[in-house]
Amino acid sequence: MGKLDGYKKDQLVAMLRDMLIIRRFEEKAAQAYGLKKIGGFCHLYNGQEGVVVGAVAALDMKKDYLLTAYRDHGHAIATGMDPKVVMAELFGKETGCSRGKGGSMHMFDVEKHMFGGNGIVGGQIPVATGVAFMQMYKKTGGVTLCFFGDGAIHQGAFHESANLASIWNLPVIYIVENNHFGMGTAVKRVSAVEDFDVKAKGYNMTGTTVNGMDVIEVHQAIQKAAETARKEGRPALLDVKTYRYKGHSMSDPAKYRTKEELEEFKQQDPILMLKQDLLKAEMITEKKFEELDKEAKAIANQAEEFAEESPEPPLESRFEDIYA
């Protein structure tokens, strides 16, 4: 069986397109950060695009939900949020998704079931488990994707949540975006195990290791986990190996890793890999790829222009959005 069997061309091209938009968006964000249009913490997603794009492509966002940590621009765009609104939030503008109160780490779109954007390592894990509790409680048939990093899996929040999800049959999929570093600390320096799939065993759930540089492999793994979660209410844990090309945040020169290691992962770039698969299957041409990339760049440019031209939030609005 071929790797792309069962996939429609449109679906694959859409994944490629989404990854390109996220990549070009992040490049634009980095540029704007350099120009001091964006402040504070800004964690870029370059290199990890295959994870969220593959995962969201396996969902039905009408009934499914997504929660993640602070490296969340890609997740916002993948769930269908307008890049303009995401960039405007980075710029702290009134037109941002959180009216300039959240910034880089707090992208939300309640209607699109994108529930953030959390700045505390592991803080979103119990919350995501609670969203899945609602899905069990109301028997919605939905699942919740809970993304977090390799640093967060050592938080008690993960372990308490995983146990609850298992004893109560909650349809939540825990996705470790294992980019090999918790900030500047390599996984092997702080973890008793190198592969996190084994941790699933302690909570009587399925654990799987997935190559996150391959969007198709991610898509298939999430599809399988989501099906089990929908049908049987069983949670799952996926250790998705990926790599971030940039530092932990904009202020991190990433001196804790070698150029060779970075280059090695860039050879397996998720965009390049899918592009090659599609070229081989003759689903796209080089020219089509160039068009998609040009379009992605235009979307990123328009997002920046929109953010730049958007008004500052009125100062009085600082007293709003605190109590319902």
Added chain:
Amino acid sequence: MPELAMRDALRQAMDEEMSRDDAVFVLGEEVGEYNGAYKVTRGLLDKYGMPRVMDTPIAELGFTGLAVGAALAGLRPVVEWMTYNFSLLALDQVVNNAAKMRHMSGGQLKCPIVFRGPNGPAEFLSSQHSQALQSLYAHIPGLKVVAPSNPYDAKGLLKSSIRDDNPVMFLESEMTYGMTGEVPEEEYLVPIGEASVVREGSDVTLISYSKPMLMLHKAAEQLAEQGIEAEVIDLRTIRPLDEETIYNSVKKTNRAVVVDESWPFASVGSHVCWLISRNCFDYLDAPVELVCSEDVPMPYNHNMELAVQPSVEKIVKAAKGVSYTD
């Protein structure tokens, strides 16, 4: 009017709200099969079953955060912490998520959730199990903090808290679960954010909330015997604070004593004292007095633990002090 114990008034509130709204559910340690560590949730599992009543593992961070997520997704959880001392394990989920999700999402999300359980000292429990943590929670914008002192208020305020679209820290006290009081049979609500003047007087205003209100009543009686008419205010809600009721009273009596089980540093009590000093300065005939717990962890020894806390004697002494009759 029938007399009800505090724990039964609280249970009635949950029972009524659970039957009114399917989205309301209760979770916590021992709330179901064991019927509650203090029997506040007695009978709810039998009546409603799972998932309306969920016994949790001993994992406060996990089940509190889970409840926050359920609230954001449209349910109305009532979280029972066996005591507020254990809420410290869940602090991140309360402060960083429950209190801030609405803000961080620019008003898109709301978090209708109640965190309830006993707060403040009981007896012989030493320092980890005797803490009055209201000042910590009252410090956080995004939270509401409610602390009733009698069964009537407890029932009416818990019903309002469950219907509120914001996170509400609902503070009970172990020592008053058996305290009885009149609770009407017909349905009623007590609004959040309204203090109540429970005794009128002209000479000094005594202000407190929760369990110490019992001391205020006794202190007011003793003061009356000595010719001092105290006005007594039960704040009932700490955040949002009903400042108007406080100021109206102090402007009349010109003297105030605030009583609080908290420690003194950066506390609910010290804040109320500051507000009165700031906003009633021209009306005050004496500095505002604070009677609070002493600035030490709670000792186990009974004589020492009593010495640490506010008492009727300390309140009377403070009231006479601000009246310059001591």
